[in-house]
Amino acid sequence: MKPADYRLESSWNPGGGPHGAFTFTLFNLSGAALSGFKLVYTSLTRVIDATACANATFLRRNANFHEFEPPAGLTLAAGESWTFTVAGLHRPARHCTDGAKSAYLTLSSGKHVPVAVSDLLLEGRVSEPPPVLLPEGRLDLPFALQPWPAEIDAKPGDSFPVILYPEGASADELSAISTCISLTRRLFESDHSVFNLVTSPQGRALTFNKDASLDAEAYRLTFSADRVTLSYSSSAGRQYGLTSLAQMLNGARVSQGKFRFPVSGTISDHPRYSWRGCHLDVSRQFYPVDDVKRLIDILAWFKFNIFHWHLTDDEAWRLEIKAYPQLTTTGVLRGPDEPLLPQLGNGAEPVDGFYSQDDVRDIVAHASSLHVEVVPEIDIPGHNAATLVALPELTDGQEAPESYHSVQGYPNNALNPAVPLTYEFLEKVFDEMVELFPSSYIHIGGDEVANGSWLASPLARKLMAEEGISGTFGLQSYFLKQVKTMLDKRGRKLAGWNEVAHGGGVAAKDSLLMAWENPQVGIELAEQGYDVVMTPGQAYYLDMVQAEAFQEPGASWAGTVPPAHSYAYEAAGEFPEELKHKLKGVQACIWSEHFLSRGYFNRLVFPRLPAIAEAAWTPKASKDWDRFAAIVTLSPKL
Structure with missing residues (x-):
C-alpha cells in the first residue's frame, strides 16, 4: 500500500465553544507544494455555525459531509502543515470516533486525492484507555453452550x-x-x-x-x-x-x-421468545454478500431466528428493483462529483454497492436452510435522501429546498404523502419484494420523520386541508395507513419502528412495532394493542460505546452500553402481566455509521450479540453473567 501523501490529524477541546471545538491539522507529505485546494471531511459531529471557524472558510455541509478552504494564498511546502479550528458544533464530541471518519482534497485542477485520517485526540484532560469489559468468568458446569439452555x-x-x-x-x-x-x-x-x-x-x-x-x-x-x-x-x-x-x-x-x-x-x-432478532444496516456501509451470509451463520450458531435486513436509508438504496434501476445506479453512487456526496467513511474515490435480486435469493435461501427468517426493511417515509436524488419525480417541485432537516442533517429527505407517484412507486417496490422475501413481515421503517416535514409543500398543505389532517405526524399516519393496505393486499404484515404509532398510527392488527427509543415506549405500544419487539438503544444497539472513556469507539446518544448491561437488561421489565403476551421478543441492532472496518465491527458487536442471544433464549432465572463471560470467548466473529 502506498504511503499517504496527506494526513489529517484532529483533536477536540471541550472548552473551545458551546459544544467544544475541533482543531484540525493537514500535513503535506507528498514531496510537492500544495496550494489552491479545498478540504472535505466526513464526521458525525456536525458544524451548524458556518462562522465559527478560524484560519479556514466553511463552504458547505450535506449531513456529515463538510467542505472547507484555507486562507487565500496559502501554500504548503513539502513537510509543512495547516492548522484550523472548527467550533459551532451541534453537540460535543464524547469519544475518539466522533471526529473525522474520512477526508480528501480537491486540488486546483479539480482532481480529488485521498487524505488519511487519525483518531480524534482529547485536549485539556487525561484520555483514559478503555477498561476491560469482560471478566474471566466462572463455570459451575463445564459445557460450552451459547445461549445457555432452559x-x-x-x-x-x-x-x-x-x-x-x-x-x-x-x-x-x-x-x-x-x-x-x-x-x-x-x-x-x-x-x-x-x-x-x-x-x-x-x-x-x-x-x-x-x-x-x-x-x-x-x-x-x-x-x-x-x-x-x-x-x-x-x-x-x-x-x-x-x-x-x-x-x-x-x-x-x-x-x-x-x-x-x-x-x-x-x-x-426451548427458547424464551419467539422473535430472536438481529438487524444489520447495509445502507451506511455496504457489506458484501459473503459477509452477510457469515453474519447469518453466526446468528444460527447463537439460535437467533430473525435477520432484519435494513436495505435502504439516506445514504443508499441497496435493493435491486427492476422497475426502478436508478435506485441502484444513482441511488447508491457516492463521490465528490456524483449526485450523492460522500458520507461517513467515503473519500476521493466513488463508492457504490447493492444486492441484485439473485444475491437476495441466495441470501434468503442460505438463511432459510439455517431456520433464520429474513425480514427486509425499506425505510419510509423518512430516511430517503438517496431515493429522492435517484427519483426526483417523487418530490413536490414547489416545496422550498431545505425547508426541514432530519436529525442526521439531511434536507427534505422524506417521501411526500401528497405526491400520487409515491404510491405507484411503492406498489411496484412491494410487488418485487414479496417475490423475493417469503417472510410474513415487511418492515417499513417509519422512524425519525422530522417534525415540520412537508409543511412547506403546497401539495401536502392541499391534502391536509382536504382530509382534515393536522401536522407532520397526521400526514405520516395517513401515508402509513395506505402502506399497510398495500401490504395487506399482498398477504404481508407490517413491521416498523415505534414512531409508526405517531399521529394516530396504523391498525394494530397484523402490525409489529419495535421499541427503540427507550424501554417505556414498548409498554405504551402494547397498551395500544401492538405486538412489540424490544430493541432499546440503551441496551441492544451494538453501535453504542461500551465504556465512558474517550478512547472507546462508538456512538453515545443512548448512553454507555457495556456488555454486562446488554446481558442483564430484561425486556419484560415493567410490562404488566396482562400485556406480556404482546411482547414477542428482542432484537440486537447493528447500525453501521461507525463500522468502517472489520476490527471495529467485531469490537463493538461482540460479546454483546451473544449476550442478547442469551437474553432472547435463556430463562431469566438461568442467566449468569460470570458463566456467560467464561464461555463467550469461544464465539465466532465476522
Whole structure:
C-alpha cells in the first residue's frame, strides 16, 4: 500500500465553544507544494455555525459531509502543515470516533486525492484507555453452550468423543447433520469437524427420536457413555439440538480441561421468545454478500431466528428493483462529483454497492436452510435522501429546498404523502419484494420523520386541508395507513419502528412495532394493542460505546452500553402481566455509521450479540453473567 501523501490529524477541546471545538491539522507529505485546494471531511459531529471557524472558510455541509478552504494564498511546502479550528458544533464530541471518519482534497485542477485520517485526540484532560469489559468468568458446569439452555441436568465426562456419528438416521436427519457440519466448518475453518456421517470406533453414536409432544423449536438431549439421543418435533428444534452438540464438543476440543462433554444426564431446551432478532444496516456501509451470509451463520450458531435486513436509508438504496434501476445506479453512487456526496467513511474515490435480486435469493435461501427468517426493511417515509436524488419525480417541485432537516442533517429527505407517484412507486417496490422475501413481515421503517416535514409543500398543505389532517405526524399516519393496505393486499404484515404509532398510527392488527427509543415506549405500544419487539438503544444497539472513556469507539446518544448491561437488561421489565403476551421478543441492532472496518465491527458487536442471544433464549432465572463471560470467548466473529 502506498504511503499517504496527506494526513489529517484532529483533536477536540471541550472548552473551545458551546459544544467544544475541533482543531484540525493537514500535513503535506507528498514531496510537492500544495496550494489552491479545498478540504472535505466526513464526521458525525456536525458544524451548524458556518462562522465559527478560524484560519479556514466553511463552504458547505450535506449531513456529515463538510467542505472547507484555507486562507487565500496559502501554500504548503513539502513537510509543512495547516492548522484550523472548527467550533459551532451541534453537540460535543464524547469519544475518539466522533471526529473525522474520512477526508480528501480537491486540488486546483479539480482532481480529488485521498487524505488519511487519525483518531480524534482529547485536549485539556487525561484520555483514559478503555477498561476491560469482560471478566474471566466462572463455570459451575463445564459445557460450552451459547445461549445457555432452559434446563440442564448433565454430568461431564473425563474424555470426549472424537466425533459424533448418526445411527439409524433418516435421509432428512442425515441432511440436517450435513448442514450443521457445513455451518461449523464455515465458522471454525481450522477446527476438526464435530460430526461424521460414517461410523467411527473413536466416536459416539447419535440417534434421533421424533417426539410430537415437544414444541417446534424445542429439543431434548439424552447422554450416555455410548450414545447421545436427540429428541425433536420439527426441523428447527433438531437444528438447535445439533448446534448445541456442536458447541459442546468443539468447546471441549479447543479448551480441553476448561470445557467438557456430557457423559450422562439430559438437556431439555426451548427458547424464551419467539422473535430472536438481529438487524444489520447495509445502507451506511455496504457489506458484501459473503459477509452477510457469515453474519447469518453466526446468528444460527447463537439460535437467533430473525435477520432484519435494513436495505435502504439516506445514504443508499441497496435493493435491486427492476422497475426502478436508478435506485441502484444513482441511488447508491457516492463521490465528490456524483449526485450523492460522500458520507461517513467515503473519500476521493466513488463508492457504490447493492444486492441484485439473485444475491437476495441466495441470501434468503442460505438463511432459510439455517431456520433464520429474513425480514427486509425499506425505510419510509423518512430516511430517503438517496431515493429522492435517484427519483426526483417523487418530490413536490414547489416545496422550498431545505425547508426541514432530519436529525442526521439531511434536507427534505422524506417521501411526500401528497405526491400520487409515491404510491405507484411503492406498489411496484412491494410487488418485487414479496417475490423475493417469503417472510410474513415487511418492515417499513417509519422512524425519525422530522417534525415540520412537508409543511412547506403546497401539495401536502392541499391534502391536509382536504382530509382534515393536522401536522407532520397526521400526514405520516395517513401515508402509513395506505402502506399497510398495500401490504395487506399482498398477504404481508407490517413491521416498523415505534414512531409508526405517531399521529394516530396504523391498525394494530397484523402490525409489529419495535421499541427503540427507550424501554417505556414498548409498554405504551402494547397498551395500544401492538405486538412489540424490544430493541432499546440503551441496551441492544451494538453501535453504542461500551465504556465512558474517550478512547472507546462508538456512538453515545443512548448512553454507555457495556456488555454486562446488554446481558442483564430484561425486556419484560415493567410490562404488566396482562400485556406480556404482546411482547414477542428482542432484537440486537447493528447500525453501521461507525463500522468502517472489520476490527471495529467485531469490537463493538461482540460479546454483546451473544449476550442478547442469551437474553432472547435463556430463562431469566438461568442467566449468569460470570458463566456467560467464561464461555463467550469461544464465539465466532465476522
